[in-house]
Amino acid sequence: ATSLQAEPALARPGQAPAAATSPGEFIVSRTEAPLDLINLIDIETRASRVLAPGAFSYIAGGAGDEWTLRENRNAFNRQLIVPRVLSGKTAPDLRTQILGTAIVSPIIITPVAAHGLAHITAEAGTARGAAAAGTILGVSTVSTLALEQVAAAAAGPKWFHLYMLQDVAYSAKLLRRARAAGYRAIVLTADTTVVGNREDSLRQRFQFPLQPGNLLGDDPAAPIPLARRTFESRLDRKTIEFAIRESGLPVIVKGINHPDDALLAIDAGAAAIQVSNHGGRQLDGAPGAFSVLPAVAKAVNQRVPIIFDSGVRRGQDVFKALASGADVVAIGRPVIYGLALSGWQGVRSVLELLNRELSMTMQLAGVHTVADIRATALQPAV
Ligand SMILES: Cc1cc2nc3c(=O)[nH]c(=O)nc-3n(C[C@H](O)[C@H](O)[C@H](O)COP(=O)(O)O)c2cc1C
Numbered sequence: 533a534t535s536l537q538a539e540p541a542l543a544r545p546g547q548a549p550a551a552a553t554s555p556g557e558f559i560v561s562r563t564e565a566p567l568d569l570i571n572l573i574d575i576e577t578r579a580s581r582v583l584a585p586g587a588f589s590y591i592a593g594g595a596g597d598e599w600t601l602r603e604n605r606n607a608f609n610r611q612l613i614v615p616r617v618l619s620g621k622t623a624p625d626l627r628t629q630i631l632g633t634a635i636v637s638p639i640i641i642t643p644v645a646a647h648g649l650a651h652i653t654a655e656a657g658t659a660r661g662a663a664a665a666g667t668i669l670g671v672s673t674v675s676t677l678a679l680e681q682v683a684a685a686a687a688g689p690k691w692f693h694l695y696m697l698q699d700v701a702y703s704a705k706l707l708r709r710a711r712a713a714g715y716r717a718i719v720l721t722a723d724t725t726v727v728g729n730r731e732d733s734l735r736q737r738f739q740f741p742l743q744p745g746n747l748l749g750d751d752p753a754a755p756i757p758l759a760r761r762t763f764e765s766r767l768d769r770k771t772i773e774f775a776i777r778e779s780g781l782p783v784i785v786k787g788i789n790h791p792d793d794a795l796l797a798i799d800a801g802a803a804a805i806q807v808s809n810h811g812g813r814q815l816d817g818a819p820g821a822f823s824v825l826p827a828v829a830k831a832v833n834q835r836v837p838i839i840f841d842s843g844v845r846r847g848q849d850v851f852k853a854l855a856s857g858a859d860v861v862a863i864g865r866p867v868i869y870g871l872a873l874s875g876w877q878g879v880r881s882v883l884e885l886l887n888r889e890l891s892m893t894m895q896l897a898g899v900h901t902v903a904d905i906r907a908t909a910l911q912p913a914v
């Protein structure tokens with residue numbers, strides 16, 4: 533299903549049993565068995581056993597002291613869900629829609645670079661898993677497979693992510709290709725005008741072992757030099773206008789934390805905003821993403837939908853984000869861990885587990901629909 537050819541597994545000491553090498557002697561999983569999961573926290577440890585050490589440090593890591601990475605989880609503990617037990621409701625309805633696309637639950641997949649680090653099927657596997665789970669897949673500019681290959685792998689709804697490139701004409705070309713390939717929206721990432729210092733990755737001298745499928749002509753490289761050479765470092769409202777004009781698609785501006793940036797994005801024509809601190813990988817010392825959500829939601833005032841990511845691991849987190857102004861949440865690392873552990877089946881299992889946790893949370897909070905969650909008041913922790 534992909535252009536990556538599985539090569540025979542190398543017998544290496546300490547190698548996970550179901551691993552194979554891809555070009556560049558890179559150890560990558562090819563397992564596709566059903567995946568039993570308890571939660572999306574311990575999946576990280578399990579994935580660390582099948583991922584190459586450098587790849588794991590790149591995926592799991594955050595910038596600097598990783599304070600913001602940890603704070604993304606801690607922030608959820610400051611708002612509580614009060615149980616409601618006599619609502620007379622049962623069988624929560626998780627269905628919703630975002631930018632005109634119906635999805636089975638308010639949980640989508642945020643763009644993550646280089647799925648080929650995790651599994652031989654790369655983004656084709658993720659696309660199949662996302663489609664099987666009934667949700668939207670975000671496909672990174674820096675995907676392992678070319679955006680057309682990902683589109684062809686499964687019919688589910690997809691959004692193409694743009695890192696605005698120094699090469700403006702090539703950026704425009706990517707946007708037109710995305711539209712032609714059937715992508716339904718563009719996610720313009722605004723928070724990576726320079727790549728944060730992921731110190732563990734640097735320590736391990738991590739390099740992408742595969743050439744990214746959309747950046748032809750580029751040799752594989754470490755993330756920081758690749759971005760410095762390729763990504764545009766000056767972004768403003770003109771960048772948003774460019775993405776709208778060249779793609780003809782709705783544009784979601786990703787990486788918003790400050791209410792004024794939200795207002796600027798909406799004023800420039802953004803169809804949605806994505807509140808995110810890039811999973812603690814960019815500005816260390818930034819607040820946990822969940823902490824900034826209420827102020828951004830207040831400024832947005834329902835004019836455009838809000839997507840929330842960074843640290844969502846449990847159904848309760850999804851509930852809290854929606855009760856704090858998000859329309860849907862997006863998850864990143866857990867999907868890659870599911871892919872690493874079990875290919876498309878792992879991706880589906882991760883999404884279905886989070887759906888089950890959200891359903892349980894809704895039932896115990898006495899709410900029936902996604903709209904009900906959004907109308908629920910949380911209680912601040914003391
Ligand atoms: C390995 C990795 C690669 C990423 N690559 C991209 C990318 O290419 N474009 C982007 O906008 N965000 C990228 N992100 C950020 C994610 O979209 C998301 O903001 C982040 O992972 C937070 O979600 P999480 O806590 O669920 O992982 C990347 C994140 C990770 C972990």
Ligand SMILES: O=C(O)C(=O)c1ccccc1
Nearest residue numbers: 645674727755758759813
């Ligand atoms: O690692 C990242 O978070 C990221 O978005 C990225 C992707 C490709 C190159 C450099 C950074």
